[in-house]
């Protein structure tokens with residue numbers, strides 16, 4: 001019998017969860033460029049100016065990031 005109880009998984013060998021700094025922007029005042037740039041540790045100048053397009057990176061996987069290939 002299956003239930004919906006979440007299972008705790010030990011991810012410590014993968015470095016655990018990364019806590020992002022900063023605050024989620026207001027939906028009424030989205031930042032220019034990539035909406036994630038104020039909190040992204042990889043952001044660079046282009047991210048602050050231009051919104052990245054959605055590109056397909058896998059069979060059912062889209063990404064909107066200038067670094068996605």
Ligand code: SF4
Nearest residue numbers: 034037040047065066
């Ligand atoms: S485009 Fe990619 S690298 Fe740039 S801020 Fe957004 S998520 Fe980060």
